[in-house]
Amino acid sequence: MVKVLISDKLSPAAIEIFKSRGVDVDVKVGMTPAELREIVGQYDGLAIRSATKVTKEVLDVASNLKVVGRAGIGVDNVDVKSATSRGVVVMNTPNGNAITTAEHAIAMMFALARQLPEATASTKAGKWEKNRFMGVELTGKVLGLIGCGNIGSIVADRAVGLKMKVLAYDPFLTEARAVELGVEKADLDTVFAKADFITLHTPLIEATRNIISREAIAKMKKGVRIINCARGGLVDEAALYDALVSGHVAGAALDVFEVEPAKENKLFELENVVCTPHLGASTSEAQENVALQVAEQISDFLLTGSVTNALNMPSVTAEEAPRLRPYMELCRLLGAFAGQLTRAQDGTIQRILIEYEGAVANLNHRPLNATSLAGLLGPVMEGVNMVNAPVLARDHGIEVAEASSDRTGDYQTLVRISVTTEKGTRAVAGTLIGNGKPRLVEIKGIKVEADFAPHMLYVTNKDKPGFIGRFGTTLADAGVNIATFHLGRAAEGEDAICLVSTDGETPETVLEKVRALPLVMQATNLAF
Template sequence: MPKVLISDKLSPAAVQIFKDRGIETDVKTGLAPDELKAIIGQYDGLAIRSNTKVTTEILAAATNLKVVGRAGIGVDNVDVPAATARGIVVMNTPFGNSITTAEHAIAMMFALAREIPEANASTHAGKWEKNRFMGVELTGKVLGIVGCGNIGAIVADRAQGLRMRVIAYDPFLSVERAKELNVEKVELDELFPRADFITLHTPLTDATRNIIDAKAMAKMKKGVRIINCARGGLVVEEDLLAALESGQVAGAALDVFKTEPAKENALFGNPKVVCTPHLGASTSEAQENVALQVAEQMADYLLTGAVTNALNIPSVSAEDAPKLRPYMTLANQIGSFAGQLTETGIKDVKIEYLGHVASLNTKPLTAMVLEGLLKPMNEAVNMVNAPVVAKERNIKVSEVKSESEGDYHTLVRLTVTTDKRERSVAGTLFGGNKARVVEIKGISIEAELGQNMLYVTNQDKPGFIGALGSLLGANGVNIATFHLGRSEAGGDAILLTQVDQPVSNDLLEKVRALPQVVQAKFLTFA
């Protein structure tokens, strides 16, 4: 039974989802890093919000951990590269609080435009400063959106309902998607001087860090108003303060800060600044949604292998998981076959998906091929970190897909190019779920891969099969299955036999000493 730790406060309904699906669940919130480190090795899954910091040190102690689920969008508190290196899936819930966050940005824009916080404080103090608070309308103003993904798109829709004109900068926003959203796609240097309001909805990356600095604000329309409900670190706070004091920026509304919790900040107390304590996702609906989503996603992965909203592995829907499972076995086996035969550095990997398999989600299959291929060289490799390991080793990986059928209804072929040679192996499914190798180095052969396999390449000469059988029998090795293939009569031949016990190195040397043998290897498959 999988075991999950919930280390931040989640809805009780999320806990119940785990328990209803047969997953043992512990709720231990407020753990200090040393306390979490001491117990994390017991768990297969870790469900968190923003308080728990999943550092390299925590991950090093997480010897059984398979998945980290973040109830929310941001994973700044998770060392994703370190998790990937250890083969741990990192999931988030990017859509559960999108509406809530977008609504908060719109609310902050209203508050900024009409100076509501200052007017509220003044009125509560018994003043009646009607002439002091002269706001601006949103109707007809230009809203510049930096980052027009899921949340940015919702903000654009709401802003259009307010009769604002919307322009957007997002390098990943296609022209077609911009038309669908009815927004004008622009470059950042065009957005700055045109926008009356600028709202940020982009993750914090090396490319976006400090994207709003003194240089950027100098390019903006004088009197611009800036809203940030995305991530602290997008805006250089010292530069913003200077721009507010000079009048270049008329006001700012911030829900996030470079350092959080933000107990002290140079912007606090400034009447031109509206501040909230990272409330973007703080509605009862959003908290419930993300908690339920992360519980369902983690349970699906731990129980069925379905992958949803993962940041470091291709997604596999719950519907696709059963369809892909036999192909995953096949992909791993042909990868392992080639990997166990490879003795020099790998340069290129080509994976061909032919026939029916080409219509499926092949990304996880490629990850499984790479896992099988690289595992003989690195036991810590799994489908999560295999693509990263391949990249680190400068292995070029390519996919070729064609739904046209050949000799088989469906076929997966792996071609590995090393420093010395090119080797290929192909397989298919018989009966819809039985993995079979059907081609090795271009030679047709049909074989099921068992736990213990002896692979031999030899010259096709009379007497070889008898000699090999006699040698195995004399050494107490029983043959379970026997598969043969050859390029032509008297040419190159392949023998693949399943045996009931491992073949010792001494016996393997005797096989290699047979006159017709070119290569002999003992292979193992789970």
């Protein structure tokens, strides 16, 4: 009989699921790290929430552990890299609290519009200050939605039902999906300029950190109200404070903060700020849903080998794994290459075509497709993995297509990923060489033979004399060391590509100098 340890508080219904499936389950909540390390080696599965820290030290002594299941979406408390190296599958439950989080955002918007917390405190103090709390209606107002994925789309649906006009900014939102949701797709500056309320539903990545900045607030209409139930760090809290004091921002409702637990924060001094302690997922229904889901997922994996919502393992059988492994790495790298170029060119993805030619055409494409999508969406979305990438693509209205042919061309085996945005279609292709090493062989129809490297610099330019010398001198003067140098061109004197691997990331100041060179059209850092 397989054994599972529940080390954080879960619904009793989760325990019953384990028992009904024939899984031996122990519940030991509130253990110290030392106590967990002492007993974790006895168990095949570990079910947690956010309190238990599954560190490398824990994993090193978890000799029998096969799966860690997190009841919730965030896995910051799990060392996924160490788990992967030890062959431990890490699962989460990404959709169990979406409705709850969306409803909390709507509730915060109502509380902000009608000043409910301050009015409650005043009334309980016996003041009856009816004229002090003059609110605003939501009906007819413009809601600016930053992020229109799983949670954001639910907020949009509720807001449309409230007769609000919704402007949605999301790099992956297609026009067709916007029409389906009843929202208007808009760029960020338009959202800032027109919205009466702005609510955030985007991951915290480098591209979204301080997306509500001092400069962004200056673009907003006077009297705007801001709601953040997504991630701390999306809002520049110092800039928000100043805007609230000046009156440019009429109010803010925050469930998340740059530093948590947020026991001290200047924003708490202001009456026009509504605050809650990261309650987005805190309803009995959400807690029940994620607990039931994690119990089902762990049981299925341990008893049948079925993998659901895994962060570090695709759905691959034991027989397929050795043959697929090098192709999955190739697909990940090609997807990451295409995703970073798409992000750099600020395009909205409408369609993705994944083509397989030659030997790869006869393999299982589902994990290869998922790996390609995870690599492609990863540069702009948080928590993307091989399991949820197809769902994220579908939720954002992205058409995903596959084509295969066992005929061989220049290469015995080839994978090509084509990404269509409103600006056109761009493709990258790669193959395997030697003992299964991935190699890039085509970018936007231009032949380029290049190995992938951790840090690369991608430059497009006109094929004219003088470029290579000026480019190399610019990098040399900046102390950027070139490891490899690859060139390709469409035809003599036309568009050309330069792909350089470097010893580290090229600083933005150097990129600006490269972009300023004659003949250069684009210069972008790539990381793998």
